[in-house]
Amino acid sequence: MATTTLQAFNYIQTFSCLAERCEANCCEADWRIEVGSRPMAVYRDVFPELLPLIASDAGGNVMKQVDGQCVALTAGRCSIHAQAGESALPDTCANYPRMYRRLNAVTVRSATMSCPEISRLVLFGDKPFLREQITEENVFISGVNQQHLDDFDADNWGGVIDFLMNLTQSDDLSVPQVLLRLYDLVQGLATIPEAKWADHIAPLAAAYSPAEASVESVNAGPVLIVLMTILKSSQITEEIRERVVEMIAVESEELPPRTRLGIKPAWRAMASGAVGMALEPILKKYIAAEITRTGFPFISTTSAGRDYGKTLSEWASTLAIRTLALRYLLLAHCDTDLQHPPEPELLVAVMYRFCRAANHSPATAPEIDLRLRVSGNGSGLLQEIAAA
Numbered sequence: 001m002a003t004t005t006l007q008a009f010n011y012i013q014t015f016s017c018l019a020e021r022c023e024a025n026c027c028e029a030d031w032r033i034e035v036g037s038r039p040m041a042v043y044r045d046v047f048p049e050l051l052p053l054i055a056s057d058a059g060g061n062v063m064k065q066v067d068g069q070c071v072a073l074t075a076g077r078c079s080i081h082a083q084a085g086e087s088a089l090p091d092t093c094a095n096y097p098r099m100y101r102r103l104n105a106v107t108v109r110s111a112t113m114s115c116p117e118i119s120r121l122v123l124f125g126d127k128p129f130l131r132e133q134i135t136e137e138n139v140f141i142s143g144v145n146q147q148h149l150d151d152f153d154a155d156n157w158g159g160v161i162d163f164l165m166n167l168t169q170s171d172d173l174s175v176p177q178v179l180l181r182l183y184d185l186v187q188g189l190a191t192i193p194e195a196k197w198a199d200h201i202a203p204l205a206a207a208y209s210p211a212e213a214s215v216e217s218v219n220a221g222p223v224l225i226v227l228m229t230i231l232k233s234s235q236i237t238e239e240i241r242e243r244v245v246e247m248i249a250v251e252s253e254e255l256p257p258r259t260r261l262g263i264k265p266a267w268r269a270m271a272s273g274a275v276g277m278a279l280e281p282i283l284k285k286y287i288a289a290e291i292t293r294t295g296f297p298f299i300s301t302t303s304a305g306r307d308y309g310k311t312l313s314e315w316a317s318t319l320a321i322r323t324l325a326l327r328y329l330l331l332a333h334c335d336t337d338l339q340h341p342p343e344p345e346l347l348v349a350v351m352y353r354f355c356r357a358a359n360h361s362p363a364t365a366p367e368i369d370l371r372l373r374v375s376g377n378g379s380g381l382l383q384e385i386a387a388a
């Protein structure tokens with residue numbers, strides 16, 4: 001029997017698909033389901049009757065959708081799974097919500113919080129980011145890019161990821177401080193070969209000093225515009241959009257759009273008080289989960305391309321911008337009367353919908369624009385956006 005050694009995080013090792021009990025089954029989620037070359041060959045050679053279920057787009061072969069639902073889903077069951085078995089599933093379905101990345105001989109298993117059960121396990125599970133090395137028989141991994149790094153092994157990867165998990169979950173740092181340190185850290189990492197990162201990451205982080213303030217005048221506007229464009233996705237309910245609109249204040253019609261928007265005093269007061277503090281651990285878990293999902297800081301390519309950016313600086317900027325956008329989204333779901341953060345089930349619902357919208361579509365134009373401005377201007381601009 002074939003065996004595979006994996007590095008895996010606790011939140012995915014404890015995952016079990018909710019199937020028909022799922023509140024938002026992924027077969028009905030209206031996103032691109034990539035088929036991949038291996039299952040396509042199986043359909044052509046062995047199950048040609050499945051070929052009418054397949055369409056193609058600019059990225060390759062995908063499952064057809066009708067009314068946002070995969071056409072293979074019939075009477076609550078996947079007809080490809082029923083007819084051809086698990087090994088014939090499209091690449092996306094074979095893995096989802098798992099994410100695999102291969103760095104030399106290191107295979108890493110993580111997952112995406114666009115699955116509600118993964119969101120639940122990340123936010124409320126026991127030690128979600130504990131990592132373990134496991135050996136499994138007949139692990140089925142489909143469509144994973146192999147990345148080669150000189151002289152790189154599992155210890156190099158483990159040293160980096162352990163450091164980052166401790167940094168992001170530190171009680172001594174606020175969310176903006178975590179984001180600024182990550183941004184600063186990758187500037188140093190970018191000058192060193194990946195195999196030496198584990199040795200240098202702690203001294204680099206210890207050398208952090210706050211940047212000069214940016215010369216740009218910013219407020220909450222740029223991040224709110226990014227959030228509003230992410231929320232245009234079909235994964236987002238009207239109720240979620242309305243909550244955000246209710247929180248936003250147009251501060252002056254005369255200002256340019258990106259400095260015109262802010263948040264109303266009731267939400268601003270919550271953000272700087274106990275409610276804002278209650279959101280901090282949630283956001284830190286999001287940061288850590290995104291690090292594990294994207295393979296940060298080892299830049300890699302997914303079916304959506306290098307959707308987090310092309311350089312380490314762009315990746316750190318994207319992570320910061322999405323975290324700050326999520327902060328506003330969660331704030332919009334806090335109760336201004338009771339001065340209370342969202343209840344756990346609402347948190348899960350908002351989180352997985354945000355991740356579906358942000359992770360399963362190409363980055364929006366305002367996000368790319370802000371990413372390039374932050375990565376091009378240095379951490380001074382990030383500091384201002386995070387403090388807005």
Ligand code: SF4
Pocket residue numbers: 016017018019020022023024025026027096097114115116117118
């Ligand atoms: S979204 Fe997650 S829990 Fe729900 S059906 Fe898909 S994999 Fe299972």
